[in-house]
Amino acid sequence: MISINGVRKSFDDVEALAGVTTTVADGSIFGLIGSNGSGKSTLLRILSGIYKPDAGVVEYNGEPVYENYAVKQRVVYLSDEQYFLPHATLDEMRSFYRSVYDTFDDDMYMKMTNMFGLNRGRKINTFSKGMQKQSSLLLGLSVRPKYLLCDETFDGIDPVMRQLVRRIIAEDVAENGLTAIISTHNLRELEDLTDHICLLHRGKILIDRELDDMKMTVHKVQAVFEKDPAETFSALDVISHETHGKLHILICRGSEEEIGNALLAASPVYSEIIPLTLEEIFISEMEGIGYDAKNIIR
């Protein structure tokens, strides 16, 4: 478990993190969302032991990460700006990683190299941006880390490969208990991947919840009524309401049961509770706490 408690970090007179407190459960995928400059990368760099927080504590199962060899052996940080040794090939980078991490898995490396179809003997600086991202990811995953910190990792990867990467991470979580923190400014990246969502805005956490919890309290409803359903809607905690002819599309707060009962009471011609997209959940949550979500997430 990663415990982040009251972490603050400033760069000169800019406060990047203003007292961040959260917990990342082992074996989970933790989505870190926020707009540019919200403090995601700073938090990940603190989590990876690159930066030392000005205040607060970051602990992996009770152990600090900063200057801690043992903890860092279990953590891999994949930066948004990949770095490779000058003029290195993939195999040379493998040697480097192997000399640094005790747990580097050659089989995994070979398997993923083949999976991504990357030329191991070619200099990485001749790869495309997406291939470099893949290289960084496959090297990181080949370490078999306990904690994987991904900063905008999916940017620049084509949809097919993105899907593959998501699958690999999900499998590693499921099979090996990997804990992944994935930061992005794009909610769609995290769709169907994360267990927990943390929204950072101007160095502060606005939302920090399990995705399932969020899904349990907000629902999307499609319904067709013969009569005016205004009375029914007043009984619901409606967040948004759209109409297309007689079709009403609502996003409401409340349990599925509560909403279903309220709808049944109005005798709809047709009603259905459908899954919310992550974006919709977010918008609803943001608005719930008084923020205009469009200004915060994409």
Added chain:
Amino acid sequence: MTRKTSSAKARSPLVTPRYMFGTAKRGWPCLVLFLILFILFYTLIPVLSLPRLRLSILNDAGYQSTLWTHEDILNSLTDIASAMMTTYVVLSAASAIFAGVYFMQFMQNRTSAGFYHSLPERRSGHFISVIFSSFAVYFIASVVNLLLSLLIFACHGFLYFELLPIFFSGLGYGIFYFIVFLSVAMLAGVISGNRVIHTIMTGFILFALPVVYVSAMLLLRHGVQYLETTELMGSIKVLSLLSPFFRVIYVLSPLSSNGSVWPMIIFDAVMSAAFFALAYFAYSKRKIERSGNPIIFAPLGEIIKYVIIGPTAVLFSEFFDLFGSGMLGFAAGLILSYMLCNTVLNRSAKAMFSHWRGMLIYSASMIALSLVLSLGCFGIFDYAVPVAGKISIELYTNGVNSSQEIVISDRDDIEKVRDTMKDLTNAFRSGNGMLDHYSSFDFMNDPESYARYATLSITYTSPFGIEIPYTYNSVAYELTAPLIDIMLENQTNDVLPGSNNPYFFDINMDMKLAGAHFVDNLSQYFEENGEENAEQYRDRMTDARIVLSDSIKNTAKNEIMPHATKGYQNFTVGYASLNYRSSSATGGDYWNYVPITVSDLSAIGSYIDKNGLTQPVIDSTDLPMFFNYNECGFIFKLSEDEYFDSLAKTIERIVVYNRKTGEKTSYTGDEIRAILPSLAAVDRNDISTFTKTDPDYNILIEARGASLYTDYDYEKYEMSEAYPDVDVDMYPDTYETNEIKTYITWFLEGQAPDFVR
């Protein structure tokens, strides 16, 4: 958190060997570069030199039947090995800086710094890996080249055991200075945020203090009249205290042979340890997020900025001063360097005037300081008499005609000197004790003033060995009197008084062969003639005493001796025609020719070697200093009495002048002729060394009319007629010596002649 971090650190290894060796392995491009550089500038030296040496040996053996001795060969090889050692140490220092920059580049870029610091390696691991890797590539390159060099020596058959200490001491020096300069480069690297600034910062650490020091001296030069700032600026001893760069130069230069280099080496060892410790401390505090910025620790950037702009302003001022616009140069240097520093530090030209209030305050301070120094306000430097563990005094009286240098290390005497100098500087400040203008031309017309003033060079050696020289021109003689007393008390080497030697053939001429210069010049001769080498010759001739052959003695006794009433002379034998003879004068140029005559005659005499055996002078080889003396003796036309008679007639007045009290005693008419022999009996050189009891007297000789009688004509003694068996090329000649000008001011310092007493 602090407690936990500490315990985590305690459990984490300082460095993981795998990472450390991996870093060194990745430094192979650096190794290749070092190998190439070392081969070019180190190993290539024997490759080029040894075949030439071999050829010389073979040529000498083949064409001149001269066999090189083991010692000869060893000497040449030692020169080659020493040159290699010097080059190697210089290469080591340069390599250290390159290696430091190369292996620390991982932290000079935000992306790479982030990557490396996310790895499971503590900062201590990165730090140690840089040191280890730098040293490893350097050491491998060094050892490979050393082995290659030894192999080359061996292949030429020159691998003598005696050379090994030179090679291995060179390796030791090289390694030592590599570590010293690596510490500088690493400290620079930790405080710098990119590679270019890292390189510049290394130069800054190496040269900031010397540059500030030179700038301070340039500023002082405008205000401090007596301090020898130019000498201080170029003092390698002072500069070597300020930078390891100059310490290397000092240790490698022949200067170091005058004293132990160990204090310098210990100083560098301590400095190096301190720099490593400071670098590690700074690294542990280094914020990775600042990587990429020119200076990691922002306040340090401001300090560096002000350290740079001050000296730049002073240097600009000096340059512009050549065109009479020193202040304009000062302002230009200050503003331009300020703008440049700001632009670099902020990585934007838009920030060139940031913190302008600081610049204004700094400029005002610098200008105020310059004005204080230029206008001599407060006179603080004039009053300054440094604390010293040793004082060297050199006092010139009557221009440079007479001087005495003495070193005082007795504490009480040092304090006496300092008190005197304080009084002196006080006197100067109140306008006493120093002439406003100093011109030898004026003195020619005012011999009394000339006699009354002295030039004083005084060097205070601080307890740390720094020499601070002051020079005071035109100091009133009476003010220096306390110093003269101290100098007389501390005089240890009595110079023999000018003695009257009635038999000049008993003169002992001390053969002091003039060291390396002499040997160098002779080497070629010996190479050509294939006889004994210069060292052997010098050995044979050291302490040899020249005696004259009987025939010469007799001739000289009959014809020259009546005029040679005196003639003690120390000879230093040298190759150049003029070096061997220190000219001595007694009562005029007339007396100069006595020792010259003697020396000429001795050229064809014999000598006694150091074992006391008389050896004939075989040819000019034995006494090469006489090569240019084909001439022989001189025959003076007048006897001593005749000369004195003639001379006395041309002298208007002789004044014995006490320059301390100002008392004068004049001699005119017959008194002059009466005192002339006594006057001539006083050797000017000997008296001027303050070894006598009366340093305060000057004797002024005033000519009557146009000139003194100086036509002491002589003829060259035609040696070939007297000694037909001697093959010398001579032509009899008669000519006049130079004429002494209208007013001759002849100063006999020191001992008062008999007639004065």
